[in-house]
Amino acid sequence: MMEPFRTLTAATHVLSEANIDTDQIIPARFLKVTDKAGLGEVLFCDWRYADPVPNVDAAREAAPNADFVLNDPQYAGASVLVAGDNFGCGSSREHAPWALVAHGFRAVISTSFADIFRSNALKNGLLPVAVDADTHARLLALPADAEVTIDLHEQTLEVPGGPAVAFSIDPFARHCLLQGVDQLGYLLALDEQITAYEEARGYVPTS
Amino acid sequence: MITWGTNPAMGGRIDGAVPEPTDPDTARALAYMGVEPGRPVAGRAVQRVFIGSCTNGRLSDLALAASVLKGRRVSDGVKAIVVPGSETVKREAEALGLHEVFLAAGAEWREPGCSMCLGMNGDIAQPGEVVVSTSNRNFEGRQGPGARTMLASPATAAASAVAGVVADPREMLKEEERHVV
Numbered sequence: 001m002m003e004p005f006r007t008l009t010a011a012t013h014v015l016s017e018a019n020i021d022t023d024q025i026i027p028a029r030f031l032k033v034t035d036k037a038g039l040g041e042v043l044f045c046d047w048r049y050a051d052p053v054p055n056v057d058a059a060r061e062a063a064p065n066a067d068f069v070l071n072d073p074q075y076a077g078a079s080v081l082v083a084g085d086n087f088g089c090g091s092s093r094e095h096a097p098w099a100l101v102a103h104g105f106r107a108v109i110s111t112s113f114a115d116i117f118r119s120n121a122l123k124n125g126l127l128p129v130a131v132d133a134d135t136h137a138r139l140l141a142l143p144a145d146a147e148v149t150i151d152l153h154e155q156t157l158e159v160p161g162g163p164a165v166a167f168s169i170d171p172f173a174r175h176c177l178l179q180g181v182d183q184l185g186y187l188l189a190l191d192e193q194i195t196a197y198e199e200a201r202g203y204v205p206t207s
Numbered sequence: 208m209i210t211w212g213t214n215p216a217m218g219g220r221i222d223g224a225v226p227e228p229t230d231p232d233t234a235r236a237l238a239y240m241g242v243e244p245g246r247p248v249a250g251r252a253v254q255r256v257f258i259g260s261c262t263n264g265r266l267s268d269l270a271l272a273a274s275v276l277k278g279r280r281v282s283d284g285v286k287a288i289v290v291p292g293s294e295t296v297k298r299e300a301e302a303l304g305l306h307e308v309f310l311a312a313g314a315e316w317r318e319p320g321c322s323m324c325l326g327m328n329g330d331i332a333q334p335g336e337v338v339v340s341t342s343n344r345n346f347e348g349r350q351g352p353g354a355r356t357m358l359a360s361p362a363t364a365a366a367s368a369v370a371g372v373v374a375d376p377r378e379m380l381k382e383e384e385r386h387v388v
Contacts, residue, residue: 017232018232019214019232021214021344021346023344023346023347023348023349024346024347024348027348028325028326028327028349029326029327031325031327032327046347046348046352052352089214090214090344090346091325091344
C-alpha cells in the first residue's frame with residue numbers, strides 16, 4: 001500500500017538539464033537490492049557527492065557536492081522535482097522511481113518523460129506531470145520558497161503567477177494513485193469477486 | 208556506424224568525423240568523451256573492447272566477431288572480453304569452436320551475463336578509458352565513472368581490438384560479410 005495521492009502543495013527542486021538518463025538517476029551498482037533501503041541516499045549519486053561513492057553506507061559518510069542543486073539547503077524538503085525534457089530516458093530500471101520516492105519526491109514535472117520511466121513512476125507512487133514549454137519556463141523561474149499545487153483528482157497544476165494548467169494521466173493509473181494501491185493491490189481488493197467468478201465456473205484452484 | 212558521444216543518437220559513420228556541437232548537451236558530451244570536433248572517429252586509441260550484451264550477444268554476432276578475430280591478435284594495449292548472450296548461445300558457440308578463436312586471439316571468453324553493458328558486477332572501465340562496446344547505451348559513467356563508451360557492431364569492436372584503435376572492420380571482413388557493419 002502506498003499513501004493515496006490526492007493533492008500536493010509543495011516547493012520544487014529544479015534540475016533543468018534535458019535528457020537526464022536513469023544511469024544518472026541511479027547508477028547500476030545500486031541495482032542489486034529490491035528492498036529499496038537507502039536508495040534515497042544514492043539518488044543522483046554521481047552528481048551529488050564530492051567523491052565517488054561505491055555503496056549506500058559510504059553515501060551516509062560522504063561529503064556533498066556543494067554545486068549540486070539537491071544539496072542546496074534552501075530547497076530541502078521540496079517534494080516536487082522540475083526536470084528538463086525527456087526525463088528518465090535510458091535503461092528501464094525500476095530503481096529510478098524507487099530512489100526518487102525514497103528521497104522524498106512525490107511528483108516530477110517535465111515537458112516529456114521517457115515511456116518506460118513514466119510507466120514505472122506511475123506504478124510506484126511517483127506522479128509524472130507533463131506540461132508545455134511555457135509552463136515549464138514558469139516553473140524554472142520560480143524562487144526557492146514558491147510552491148506549486150498538483151490536484152490529481154482534477155488533473156490540474158497550479159504555478160504561482162499564472163492560471164492552473166491541465167495535465168493528462170492514464171485513467172487507471174490515476175485511480176490507483178488516488179486510492180494508494182498498486183496494480184496488485186487493485187486486484188487483491190477484488191479477491192471476493194474473483195473467487196466467486198471462479199467458483200461459478202467450476203474452477204478448482206490447484207493450490 | 209559508431210557513437211562518438213554520450214547517448215545512442217550521437218553517432219555516425221565509422222569513416223566520419225566528430226561533428227561541431229550545436230547545443231550544450233553535445234558540447235558537454237564531446238568534453239566528457241575528450242574529443243574535438245572535426246577529428247576522425249576512427250584512429251582513436253582504445254583500452255577495452257566488450258563484445259556481448261542483449262543487443263549483440265547472439266550466435267551470429269559472435270560468429271561475425273570471430274571472423275574478424277580469426278588468425279589475428281588483440282592489440283597489446285587492449286583488454287577484450289567476449290560474453291555470450293545466454294547459456295544456449297555459449298554452448299552453440301563452443302560447439303562451433305568460436306571460443307577457441309577468441310582465446311587464440313587473446314580475448315577473454317566469459318560466462319553469459321550483462322557484464323560491461325551495465326557495469327553492475329565489477330566489469331567496468333577505468334576513468335578516461337575508451338571502450339568499444341557492442342551494447343546499446345553510452346551514457347556518462349555507464350561502464351564505470353569516467354568511462355568513455357563508443358557503441359559499435361561486433362565486427363567493428365573486434366577490428367578495434369586488433370588495431371588497438373577505433374577501426375573500420377571492412378578491410379578485415381570477407382567481401383560477402385561487409386554489409387553487416
